[in-house]
Amino acid sequence: MNQVRIAELAWPVYAERVGSGAPVLIPVGALEQHGPHMSMNPDVLLPTAIAERVAADIGGLVAPAIAYGYKSQQKSGGGNHMPGTTSLDGSTVTSIIRDVLRELARHGVRKAVLINGHYENSAFITEGVDLALRELRWDGIVDFRCIILSYWDFIDQATIDAIYQGDFPGWAVEHGGVLETSLMLHLHPDLVDMSLVHDHPPAVFPPYDVFPIKPEWTPASGCLSSAKRARAEHGELILRVCVQGISGALQTAFD
Amino acid sequence: MNQVRIAELAWPVYAERVGSGAPVLIPVGALEQHGPHMSMNPDVLLPTAIAERVAADIGGLVAPAIAYGYKSQQKSGGGNHMPGTTSLDGSTVTSIIRDVLRELARHGVRKAVLINGHYENSAFITEGVDLALRELRWDGIVDFRCIILSYWDFIDQATIDAIYQGDFPGWAVEHGGVLETSLMLHLHPDLVDMSLVHDHPPAVFPPYDVFPIKPEWTPASGCLSSAKRARAEHGELILRVCVQGISGALQTAFD
Amino acid sequence: MNQVRIAELAWPVYAERVGSGAPVLIPVGALEQHGPHMSMNPDVLLPTAIAERVAADIGGLVAPAIAYGYKSQQKSGGGNHMPGTTSLDGSTVTSIIRDVLRELARHGVRKAVLINGHYENSAFITEGVDLALRELRWDGIVDFRCIILSYWDFIDQATIDAIYQGDFPGWAVEHGGVLETSLMLHLHPDLVDMSLVHDHPPAVFPPYDVFPIKPEWTPASGCLSSAKRARAEHGELILRVCVQGISGALQTAFD
């Protein structure tokens, strides 16, 4: 698997792979609290794990993950007031994406995939891609293609049913919940302590956002739903579904 | 109604209203194609109409709408390659929001509401609010409160059922569809020509975004679903539901 | 007249008009106090009214007005400390202009006109145009032409004489004075209340600017000269002179 990590290749190997048309996958994460039962890096580790497996499937490469992301929002990540959550301004996220894509294009890469693991990054990744394509166009490069995806968008209804048994609280409150915890239990069991899960009902929010946020709206755990039902087997299933889905999608998209 | 539009007040009247604690609502829209049957300003006119009615209900004021918004995305707005769609960079949207809020706070406003009418604006509005609150904090202003909402988030299931009769295609493809067209038929019938509606099935997209976008994925109309079932009565209902919902929410939120 | 407003066109109509070479006029205004007798939007409404009439004359189109402008200066607009005046940073104004022009060029527009209604915007519009032309050049677009004008520069001496009877206080202090008030009386009489005009002599300033500004230098009204002599007929005359002058100038300039 090692051979997909760009950072672990010597440059001539990388140059050869790029020269053969390998797509490059970039995990985009965050350093963000995910409850008292879990480490703060799931948004980095999960898209990285998926990216590495997808890259192995499709002959791609994986760039170092973007380890810091956009500000956590209360209704999707508990809020940016939480200890440990360490976020960048939107323009910083956008600049990182733009700069990295510009460099990949210079190397000769023509297919890039941003694999997002932190919901709040989405729009700033999109803007980074747009700015990169603009600059590349000015450089006469018009065949650079870029795909943006969030891995959870590849989890189908059958998988949700199998895991949640009809009790799916919705993606909106899946922060630090069954999905992420199960994936971590499968991939990094040492970074989860199920005995520390707070078993509370899903957070309920009004249909608007308030700033400054109201800390009391976020459950004390920092999670938006309970991870109690998390299982390593669920994680294994989700991982397989995501990897297969994304691998297939990329092969179609880059055809 | 007129008396809610800040732009139409003389400054002493505005100053008096602000001094009494009036919240200020800011419609945030876009100049974006909405199909061959409709003008390109629904994202401005609709949140403005809602804002004016809500302001009348709650004793608020309405600032001039932000008339240009963030880049249209293919899966929510048809894509930024369409003629007529006239979009700003993300940092420009963010700067406008930050600057306007900073000025409102200088006037003495302490309650601001961003009423979004263009999905793609969301994250950049959020960042603008965050940057404004940061600067206000540096200025010693810590009691400025800000609410961000998108009006469609206040349409309840009963209303959806009443309008779509069980055939709701999802918000994702409601661009230029039944919802926006009905509201425009009710509010601005002169800007809609139902004879030009393309009656096509909802657009179907894969669970990822591609850049440069693939123009062939967007229906030729530029709409993501058909507006054929749009009716002025539906628009009247939606408007009433949104105005009531938002008025109530703001009264609670600012209590 | 309606048919000149881009925002009120469906995209295929807009695309067709642009394809035929229609120039696009962009009113650039501000939300700024204009005294106790007048609304705060003359800098938006006046260039918009002129732009729509000019567009009708020359076969052009009018983009939505830029509704917020650069900071009011004490010697030309009373100062940015006044309640209601809601201004953007210079870089924000510049970015808006650059972004909008970039999009118009993408649509195929090759003739754009910035019709300024707020003196303080001037330099930041100019910079926006320069940055837009630079980027367009990088995109290989070198035939995009842009005109910047302030409508009052088209008022000739004869008109001034007819209105002021030899008592013209100079453009510098015309903020909220006879000129703008007369135009508003003609175009939007409901937004003017002549009974609230403060009849004071023109403001007198030293030949330099001080920051922080000295509030006591601005007349209590916020106007820099008295609007007492304002008349709707004057407004009608000024409007006609401006529209004719600008229409003629654009036809020459774009020949």
Next chain:
Amino acid sequence: MNQVRIAELAWPVYAERVGSGAPVLIPVGALEQHGPHMSMNPDVLLPTAIAERVAADIGGLVAPAIAYGYKSQQKSGGGNHMPGTTSLDGSTVTSIIRDVLRELARHGVRKAVLINGHYENSAFITEGVDLALRELRWDGIVDFRCIILSYWDFIDQATIDAIYQGDFPGWAVEHGGVLETSLMLHLHPDLVDMSLVHDHPPAVFPPYDVFPIKPEWTPASGCLSSAKRARAEHGELILRVCVQGISGALQTAFD
């Protein structure tokens, strides 16, 4: 005179002068063509000469001149297409002003004067001052005062009459004309060669700006009016009038 130039002081002397409340004057110029008969630095040398004399009068200090300015505009400086004219983006000018003022305030300076020698700089200086005052306010510094002036605004009608004998073409076209050339003849005769003056009538422009500019609108010399009547004695007079006027104004303003 030397003792007014900050750059030529050792830091303890500077610190002592600042500690005593000395105002600091900053000449803001440009590197810009001024015709075939003159060097390209009048916009730096003239405000510097004035600043040094004013500083001597009022016990002030002079900071190093800003040697590059905003883009030359066709109707005030011949245009930014001319060889030799070397201009900065607006945001760069603004940042320089903001940064320098922020540092002066750190030193303890509380009175700063921007002496502008290049018309096109004006708005970007103003924005730089506004941004500096905002940041200083965040740092708790609220007694920093700043004056912006352009030296030609201190030339009174009597002086104009004495020099032009009723034939004053207006400030608008004084670029490289009698005023600047006379001052240079008085102050830096080695940088003027009167035998190379092009004697052409003042440039005539329409009441709008065109971009890209039309090179043929600028006289071949690059000057907007003829310097033929320039005399060192005129320069001496203008210098005296400006220095007296500015010295007096600053004493009043900082009282």
Next chain:
Amino acid sequence: MNQVRIAELAWPVYAERVGSGAPVLIPVGALEQHGPHMSMNPDVLLPTAIAERVAADIGGLVAPAIAYGYKSQQKSGGGNHMPGTTSLDGSTVTSIIRDVLRELARHGVRKAVLINGHYENSAFITEGVDLALRELRWDGIVDFRCIILSYWDFIDQATIDAIYQGDFPGWAVEHGGVLETSLMLHLHPDLVDMSLVHDHPPAVFPPYDVFPIKPEWTPASGCLSSAKRARAEHGELILRVCVQGISGALQTAFD
């Protein structure tokens, strides 16, 4: 050792550690070619390894490494034209540092250490720290202390003598040479293949930089000196010297 990695802690543990005054160390690296014999991540892995050991010594924590850095310069890193080297604009590096420090301060951290592993980052880290301290000051936080260091500055002459036997080519050309390779051999032997070392004399450069760089000045390997004498034992020694030196320095500095 695990317990020093912030990303691997749950937030309550992190909050508790920060509450006890733990300093936070941030490795700042780059994705940069380091010759055909080595992976492209030494600038990330080496400061991370050192940071983790130092943190263990002094009771500190280690934040996720900054994985992309400033542009490789020809005379210190071979140049930014090399395949694989993936660099950020200076302003992007600066923004990342500023944003991360701002967030750490919000958590309550008051001692931060930037451990640089990529020479070219230095000035942009410094600027990021300066901007962060400025913003924190505006937020009333004046006791946040920050240390910037490059690990190689802690290698003493005795160590250099022991390793190079009097043949030290100078830090300037140590890119991909004995130092970095020895550390990698000790810490990550799987990422080095000594059989692929190019054994060439140190690169020689003139005392200036040329842009665009001259590719022929960089040895074909991308390294600036030969790693042939690299040994895992040297790496072990260097690591020990750096960890001891830095641990001692931080204890003194934060006393």
Next chain:
Amino acid sequence: MNQVRIAELAWPVYAERVGSGAPVLIPVGALEQHGPHMSMNPDVLLPTAIAERVAADIGGLVAPAIAYGYKSQQKSGGGNHMPGTTSLDGSTVTSIIRDVLRELARHGVRKAVLINGHYENSAFITEGVDLALRELRWDGIVDFRCIILSYWDFIDQATIDAIYQGDFPGWAVEHGGVLETSLMLHLHPDLVDMSLVHDHPPAVFPPYDVFPIKPEWTPASGCLSSAKRARAEHGELILRVCVQGISGALQTAFD
């Protein structure tokens, strides 16, 4: 010598020189304290003096010096807390360099040389050059070459030996020391007062930087080593060595 200063040329002369391929040298300095015995402009005057002599040698031109530079660092310039030191943000320095180079290229210049006199500027000059080359590339200009150098890098060991007699403290602490003072004594003796030299041992710093800096680490003089041994003759020697070295280097580099 005069004929090398761009600012002192009329534009047709400049245009002719540029048309003949003259390289342009840009001194980049700072306004920075250099001890109680010396003015605050050595970082401007010294690279300017060198640039003018080199330009005379190689047929080049000298642009106006950049008079303000990046923030003084404690270990190379005493620190940015010192009175008189007046510094720009990094992005401002970078923007100035980028803008000036862009304009030179528009004039037809194809060889530019940045002659740095302030150590802390280095990385921000480099970034400015990189951004300028990027934009020029977008404009289709790919033959613009740029050299960056710091004049002290051309002082050879023989010269150091001749001056310091084996007691060279290292460049790191040469701020306000023998080197700069000797050059100033030779070139601008009126700006040095040797009776005010503080004769203290070289400053000693740990191998890291602390922020906020510790004022007590900087000698009270602001200098990092004693200028006591400074002599005009040393300055004459250094100047000759630098001018010869740089002239020769540029002739080779631009061949």
